[in-house]
Amino acid sequence: MKGTIAICLQDLVKTKFGEDNWETILVKSGLPKDLVIYAHHDIEDDVIMKVINSTCEVLNITLQQAADAFGEYWMNNYAPKKYFAFFTGDKTAKEFLLNMDKLHAKLTDKIENAKPPKFTYDDIDKNTLIMTYISSRNLEPIWIGLIKGVGKYFKENINIEKLSENKVKITFG
Numbered sequence: 769m770k771g772t773i774a775i776c777l778q779d780l781v782k783t784k785f786g787e788d789n790w791e792t793i794l795v796k797s798g799l800p801k802d803l804v805i806y807a808h809h810d811i812e813d814d815v816i817m818k819v820i821n822s823t824c825e826v827l828n829i830t831l832q833q834a835a836d837a838f839g840e841y842w843m844n845n846y847a848p849k850k851y852f853a854f855f856t857g858d859k860t861a862k863e864f865l866l867n868m869d870k871l872h873a874k875l876t877d878k879i880e881n882a883k884p885p886k887f888t889y890d891d892i893d894k895n896t897l898i899m900t901y902i903s904s905r906n907l908e909p910i911w912i913g914l915i916k917g918v919g920k921y922f923k924e925n926i927n928i929e930k931l932s933e934n935k936v937k938i939t940f941g
């Protein structure tokens with residue numbers, strides 16, 4: 769997966785939990801404590817998973833808590849700065865989520881080896897969306913954490929009901 773995901777996690781841990789914890793997480797994952805990550809370089813998926821698991825152990829939080837913190841930070845701190853062009857058009861959380869399939873396809877179009885997640889939708893009504901997540905990586909907790917982050921970014925109350933492993937019903941407002 770692209771290094772940008774790991775850079776976001778690194779920024780989040782360093783700012784909210786301190787540099788020492790980030791170093792401990794890297795060492796626990798079998799990586800050098802002064803590792804430099806490049807946004808466009810590939811990091812093997814199992815290395816990223818090791819880092820995420822070590823984050824949970826070191827910070828003593830569950831995978832969903834880590835994923836929620838990641839989703840909130842990605843949507844409210846990291847991506848608006850790094851990918852500001854994608855934050856101009858959509859006015860609501862629902863519009864933004866409906867754009868995520870196209871955004872991931874477009875963003876990774878020119879990046880070699882990128883395997884973006886795919887999303888399909890059932891647009892039920894103004895306040896209800898069914899969203900399905902399709903990826904060989906099965907990072908459902910991160911997907912859910914990101915949906916919550918979208919709600920926070922647009923300052924909307926959203927409710928997420930799991931319909932199956934990779935399908936949720938999202939209610940807005």
Ligand code: HEM
Pocket residue numbers: 769770772773847851854855865868871872875876881882883884885903904905906907910911914915918
């Ligand atoms: C402007 C906002 C966003 C940008 C710029 C963005 C960009 C990216 C990029 C570059 C990757 C790595 C892809 C790869 O290495 O193959 C990624 C992965 C991912 N994104 Fe986003 N993303 C955004 C918002 C979201 C949102 C809101 C969701 C969920 C609703 C989401 C779900 C995911 C998931 C689950 C992955 C992990 C890869 C996988 O599951 O296969 N992203 N994203």
